[in-house]
Amino acid sequence: MMRVQIPHEDPLVVSLTVAECLVRSVLIDPGSSANIMPRVTFNRLEIKLEELKCTGNPLLGFDGKRVEPIGTVELLVQAAERELVKSFVVVEIHPSYNLLMEREWIHRVQGVPSTLHQVMRCLSPDGSEVIDIHGDQVATKECYSVTLKAAGKGKTLIRSVSTQ
Template sequence: MPRVTFDSLEINPKELKSTKNPLLGFDGKRVEPIGTVELMVRAAEKNLVESFVVVEIHPSYNLLMGRGWIYRVQGVPSTLHQVMRCISPDGSKVIDIRRDQVAAKECYLVTLKAAGKGQTHARSADEQ
């Protein structure tokens, strides 16, 4: 969880638990965590407590959910369709967790541009 997301949730900083386990960022750099916090997450009609590592980074996302969480919500993610399909707790229906594909693409391109110092290596499908 980026620090900015933690701050926007207005959680008391005293709830952060100390951790000494460094993370390896997507760019290969070592990232020192500020701490960890446990939060209730509601998705696919399920309430699950999830532990988040809070770090001082400025990514294009608010949270990263791990494979364990995806398994617990019985999710099947599709990066192609920008959706995660889940089964309701009683098994009676399929629930799609969606995000705005246009906004996700814009965030991704901004991240690529920042990482490449102004040079992106991605093209829109419309440009082909």
Template sequence: MSDRLEIKPEKLKPTKNPLLGFDRKRVEPIGMVELTVQAAERVLTESFVVVEIHPSYNLLMGRGWVHRVQGVPSTLHQVMRCLGLDGNKVIDIYGDQVAAKECYSVTLKSTRKGKAPIHSASPR
């Protein structure tokens, strides 16, 4: 995994904290790494936990990062809106809608195989 992201093994710091995957399986981290992330005008150094899994994405940004960039995410629109550094300009950071729909489709297929029920809500 770390080679896919071009992270040299010596840059990884050891960590003993396991993660719980979306499928509720325990995942042992390879290590942690600090990376500089640029999103629109914002440039922040963030710590990432590196794991050996095969997701359809390279990384997940947590709530702490969203709060630091003062972001308001919309999963429906695959966009996060935040203020520019001057506090006046609004910046939209777009996600990959095609990839998001593919992930959602895979999730729906796995739930139909009995892994998790889908409940619908209807207005009264």
């Protein structure tokens, strides 16, 4: 069975366990300096508003626009045999992905993401084996399709988040 549909220009979109929930459509972005959580994902994970911490720092997008965060929240992320508590910046945006994982998280799981191969290779915590987190090109194409449809309607839909 062929794991990667080629040719493609897909970003790396995976599934991760966050706050004990399986979250699909997680964008791996080695160019980002923050883990981003759209408000709708925050709501679907049923996190209490009291867990949000204030932040005074706006985010700057690649287009130079400022986005004011609603707050930050720390959540357990499980991947590559690691459990890491990571801070997410919660923002009122409507992307086609559920979460965006940033460069520092990639480094902490000792990951090397490859969009070409649709995998993020990680070392096990003891360094004895390689653990692959495979991309989900179907979810990637769904995200892209939702984005294209939303461009004409002014909003996007978020993919599902399910409790394990």
